[in-house]
Amino acid sequence: MGKISLRKAGKQYGTVEIIRDLDLEIADGEFVVIVGPSGCGKSTLLRMIAGLEATTAGQIVIDGRDVTEALPVERKLAMVFQSYALYPHMTVRQNMGFGLKLAKLSSGAIKTKVDAAADTLKLTPLLDRYPKELSGGQRQRVAIGRAIVREPVGFLFDEPLSNLDAALRVDMRLEIAKLHRTLGTTMIYVTHDQVEAMTLADRIVVLKDGRVMQQGTPYELYEKPANLFVAQFIGSPKMNILACKRNGDGQLDLSGQGFLEMPLRSDAVPVQLGARPEHLSLVAPENGHCRGTVEAREYLGGTTSVFVRNPELGLINVSAPAETGFGIGETVGIHIDNVRLSLFDAAGAAVISSR
Amino acid sequence: MINALRWLVFAIAAFAMNFPILVTLVTSFKSTRELSTNPGLWVQAPTLDNYLAVFQVSDRLNIFLYLFNSITVAFIGTTLAVVLALPAAYAIARGRLGERTLLPFIVNLRAVPLIIFAIPLYMMFQWLALLDTRLGLGLILSIVNLPLALVILVNAIRDLPGELDEAALMDGASRTQILLRVIAPVCRPAIVTSLIFGFITAWNEFLFGLMLTTSKAVPITVGASFFFAASGGGVQWGVASAVMVVGALPPVLLGLIMYRQISGSMTAGAVKG
Numbered sequence: 001m002g003k004i005s006l007r008k009a010g011k012q013y014g015t016v017e018i019i020r021d022l023d024l025e026i027a028d029g030e031f032v033v034i035v036g037p038s039g040c041g042k043s044t045l046l047r048m049i050a051g052l053e054a055t056t057a058g059q060i061v062i063d064g065r066d067v068t069e070a071l072p073v074e075r076k077l078a079m080v081f082q083s084y085a086l087y088p089h090m091t092v093r094q095n096m097g098f099g100l101k102l103a104k105l106s107s108g109a110i111k112t113k114v115d116a117a118a119d120t121l122k123l124t125p126l127l128d129r130y131p132k133e134l135s136g137g138q139r140q141r142v143a144i145g146r147a148i149v150r151e152p153v154g155f156l157f158d159e160p161l162s163n164l165d166a167a168l169r170v171d172m173r174l175e176i177a178k179l180h181r182t183l184g185t186t187m188i189y190v191t192h193d194q195v196e197a198m199t200l201a202d203r204i205v206v207l208k209d210g211r212v213m214q215q216g217t218p219y220e221l222y223e224k225p226a227n228l229f230v231a232q233f234i235g236s237p238k239m240n241i242l243a244c245k246r247n248g249d250g251q252l253d254l255s256g257q258g259f260l261e262m263p264l265r266s267d268a269v270p271v272q273l274g275a276r277p278e279h280l281s282l283v284a285p286e287n288g289h290c291r292g293t294v295e296a297r298e299y300l301g302g303t304t305s306v307f308v309r310n311p312e313l314g315l316i317n318v319s320a321p322a323e324t325g326f327g328i329g330e331t332v333g334i335h336i337d338n339v340r341l342s343l344f345d346a347a348g349a350a351v352i353s354s355r
Numbered sequence: 356m357i358n359a360l361r362w363l364v365f366a367i368a369a370f371a372m373n374f375p376i377l378v379t380l381v382t383s384f385k386s387t388r389e390l391s392t393n394p395g396l397w398v399q400a401p402t403l404d405n406y407l408a409v410f411q412v413s414d415r416l417n418i419f420l421y422l423f424n425s426i427t428v429a430f431i432g433t434t435l436a437v438v439l440a441l442p443a444a445y446a447i448a449r450g451r452l453g454e455r456t457l458l459p460f461i462v463n464l465r466a467v468p469l470i471i472f473a474i475p476l477y478m479m480f481q482w483l484a485l486l487d488t489r490l491g492l493g494l495i496l497s498i499v500n501l502p503l504a505l506v507i508l509v510n511a512i513r514d515l516p517g518e519l520d521e522a523a524l525m526d527g528a529s530r531t532q533i534l535l536r537v538i539a540p541v542c543r544p545a546i547v548t549s550l551i552f553g554f555i556t557a558w559n560e561f562l563f564g565l566m567l568t569t570s571k572a573v574p575i576t577v578g579a580s581f582f583f584a585a586s587g588g589g590v591q592w593g594v595a596s597a598v599m600v601v602g603a604l605p606p607v608l609l610g611l612i613m614y615r616q617i618s619g620s621m622t623a624g625a626v627k628g
Contacts, residue, residue: 052521073527085518089540098536099526146526 002186010057036207078147258290288333383596421578432496433553444508511545
């Protein structure tokens with residue numbers, strides 16, 4: 001079992017509030033990724049769950065047991081640190097078995113468990129090496145192995161891949177996903193890398209200033225962001241945000257630069273329109289919803305990002321086919337897919353259209 | 356050419372700095388007669404007479420006792436200082452306990468002339484019956500060594516990533532277990548450094564040895580001075596030199612043997628890199 005609940009949890013350092021009234025229910029076996037910009041409190045939240053950081057308000061409950069005041073070890077969670085935090089004076093085997101040894105398991109039992117975990121993580125040939133003799137990826141695997149042997153009810157990952165190079169990161173990401181499928185244990189994963197969040201998560205929790213901005217499946221967050229912050233935070237390249245207003249004919253007025261048909265609920269007052277680069281396309285100037293001048297192009301292999309400058313709407317990023325013919329300085333039209341765009345009111349909250 | 360010059364400068368510097376040691380070493384092999392005729396840096400007729408005289412045990416002089424006393428008090432003064440400093444350093448570095456006032460205060464003790472402590476200590480030791488005991492002198496030396504050991508260990512522990520402690524906490528280690536099974540082994544170079552510096556300081560200590568001991572617990576530094584005029588009359592330079600060489604050997608050997616321990620970083624591979 002590994003059901004983790006946070007009830008009105010809070011963390012305060014002196015007068016500074018890092019986490020406020022946070023409610024979060026994590027089901028057994030779920031893979032939850034917590035994302036957010038630097039300083040949003042995501043690592044603090046993870047450390048509160050781990051018990052490394054005192055919770056100053058609310059409750060943390062694991063499998064029905066209130067562990068708010070419990071020691072880290074009593075929570076039966078394992079943590080993988082960003083810096084790996086391997087014990088440098090111990091071999092891989094000793095590193096992985098340290099927790100079991102402290103729990104006073106027999107050396108035979110420790111050996112069996114360590115060997116099994118090493119086998120899962122392909123660490124068997126490295127068991128007698130010291131951390132300094134391992135590569136970054138191997139060290140990370142040992143850190144994960146140290147977590148696995150304890151058979152915890154949940155794993156906590158604190159930006160575990162951020163010290164690895166890009167290629168290795170992809171491999172380790174796949175390995176962690178596979179591990180989750182094999183073990184079926186609850187995993188809470190903190191990252192600022194939204195690719196990791198999108199690919200690994202059953203559910204993503206977006207945090208800002210210690211508050212949950214939105215939680216949902218990667219699909220929900222990408223397609224139906226609840227607010228402007230999530231809209232801009234999730235997705236790379238970022239969503240374009242264009243100023244707009246509703247006019248009497250039920251159309252959206254793009255700051256006088258064009259019009260867009262958009263059936264809206266009568267009380268909805270959108271002021272900003274969010275459109276992802278791939279939901280925009282370049283057309284002849286007279287055919288678009290708005291127009292502008294191509295200011296820059298970034299060839300990305302599969303596609304080309306074309307940056308179009310509109311005097312009122314600003315710089316708009318359009319994802320065009322890689323071989324797009326529109327060149328710098330050219331005037332182009334932008335077609336907006338009105339089915340997949342998002343609308344936001346003055347407070348930044350999503351406005352639901354009548355579709 | 357430049358290399359040769361470099362070696363020349365190095366040789367001159369080494370010679371100049373070690374001149375007193377060389378003179379002492381050479382003098383210790385000269386006979387009393389030669390000493391009065393040959394003040395030079397060479398020995399015409401090397402003799403071990405001075406050393407034989409030093410190792411001769413009499414009612415008044417016992418070099419073996421002095422050496423044993425020094426080893427014992429240095430051992431107590433060094434290990435006790437490190438044993439006390441390690442948990443204190445951990446609390447200061449990790450818990451930030453006493454970092455602001457206590458640490459500077461203790462470190463400043465090292466700057467105070469030791470003679471200031473002499474009179475109160477003498478009276479205290481008299482009351483505790485610690486005068487002229489190895490334990491008494493060892494206790495004082497541990498206090499003398501404590502500040503430096505504390506500074507070395509605080510800095511070493513501060514350099515260790517806090518995640519190491521947290522990983523151990525997650526593994527179920529208590530604070531004591533973290534200190535003894537994670538921090539202490541990883542800090543081994545710093546601990547060895549404190550031990551070596553402490554041992555050398557304790558071995559060379561003279562003031563408290565002179566003040567607090569009279570016969571049973573006399574350390575080699577004080578005992579060596581007894582040899583200077585052992586046979587009455589003037590100073591016996593040959594014997595004095597020999598006893599100084601004998602007294603200086605243990606810390607020199609220790610330094611050479613333990614040097615390897617100080618170098619070499621234990622933390623390599625702990626965190627990213």
